[in-house]
Amino acid sequence: MTSSRRILPGFGPSLGFTLFYLTLLVLVPLGALFVKTSQLTWERFRETVTDPVVVSSYRLSFQASIAAAAINGVFGLVVAWVLVRYPFPGRRLLDAVVDFPFALPTAVAGLTFGSLYMRVPWIDAVRIGTWITRGINAVLSRTGVGTVSAEALSGLDEFRVIVMLVFVGLPFVVRTVQPVLQDFDPEVEQAAHSLGAGRWTVFRRLVFPHIFPAWVSGVALAFARAVGEYGSVIFVAGNIPGKSQIAPLQIITKLDDYRYAEATAIGVVLLSVSLAILLVINGLEWWARRHERA
């Protein structure tokens, strides 16, 4: 123990209160979840969590979350890079804007995204769906696959859920990568440049390995948030059972039918996924710290 323990008072009471609060609010409730599930027989549990309707909801939740986390992985990195490296007018404002999805209540986010797929009264032409479709079509027309229409695309529940989840997970990648990128010594890059390395080589061989652990944990955080997201997604998805329901909505549906045990089983599956992701993130941080020391 360091000397500060002996000098500074209040360790006992503050830690005691923290543990008491956490036990009461986190450990007991989450423990209750597992105890309640253990009251189910194994067959019943398996039946519940592998019910086709439930499985299709996992599929939508996980696929959309992976896609959204991947999109955020790419664009979040670009945003972080631009915010750290390229000073331009309005950068401070944009930097503050990044946190907006974190501060905006999910129901409001769902509401505004849900309405952006319909006609917007103030400017008819502004429809996010149309813009994104134009971008996709620009790519598709080069590959010769053909084009998609805005109506068909925004009619896809997956597409709408993915767009919603990109918004929800946006701050995570930017905010985990940004500080690490800031710490990266530009002199190392300059040295590499003077030795004849190209820009892309420097990024790939020097910068990216340095920010990789932070980037992965940012993507994982965005994914974890997306899997559990409820408030915003129900505003944009069709919520048709077996087709466009997300996993958290399954819990609500079961609860509304007073099928508590089944709701709990699905809850345990979701919780286990979040805990696993949390473990991965912590492992990554530990690994990164060890590498730093080595």
Add this chain to the structure above:
Amino acid sequence: MVHRLPRVLLTLVAVAFLVLFVVAPAVNVFAQALSKGARAYVSTFYAPRVQGQEKLPLKERRALSKEQAQAEKTRAAIRMTLGVAAVVVPLNVVFGVAAAWAIAKFRFRGRSLLVSLIDLPFSVSPVVAGLVFVLLMGRQGFFGRWATQFQWPDLASIYWKGFAESAWPVGAANWHSGVIFTPLAAVLASVFVTFPFVARSLIPLMESQGTDAEEAAITLGAGGLRTFWKVSLPNVKWGLLYGVVLCAARTMGEFGAVSVVSGHLDSNDTMPLRVEKLWNEYNTQAAFAVASLLALLAVVTLVLKTLAEWKTRAADE
């Protein structure tokens, strides 16, 4: 020029991405809320009785009284939201300060485990958070028998009629069984979802400041509490303010967990739940009007965050 191309391109991509995904939706909230004019916006919250309303033709009278009933429900939801936040925020501030003190100023075994535990609500789905409280306090729950047999004041009972009838919450004479599907349940669920925020904004700040100032104060003979009030607290006041505002904003905006424990009763509606109900009633403009208040809260949060960062940076230099 060739040199600047990637820079211009990447900046454009980043700006376009943020405008498309953040700025446009944010502007849309306010644009839609005001889409029917300022009068319609105001009447979402405040629709007073018109003089001689009873003498109007039936159709107009019906439209007016419907508008008034809706505004009353919206105001009740705002009172409910503020009431829940008024209980949740102080609780989580006390927890946040205690946790930050223990974690930032001392080294002990299991410290990183404790930090992970505090981060837990970030990765637990709010729906799961609501679900566990239903399991604990619901009729078939672990404490369900206790919760349903015990006589609670109205705020914690299922006979709670909401803030619609009066701004004063407690019907002192009415005691009933309850907890789940009551304001108390909304408080418990919100406490779970938002307890990390104050601790999270204090820990890095307190850690970076170290313990030298406190040790000096103690050595000079100041008591523990006095040291905390006069030395530690002033050093982190901006971080604390940001944590409190973030916690309040998150509490007022919480949807999933509160939705589960509200039992879909009108009397338990907070502002986000009210937004959902208005949206489902195809009352789009009113839904956006309520949402605009919450969006404004988010904007205030961001401004305070920027201010807090700016102040701490200025203090460092």
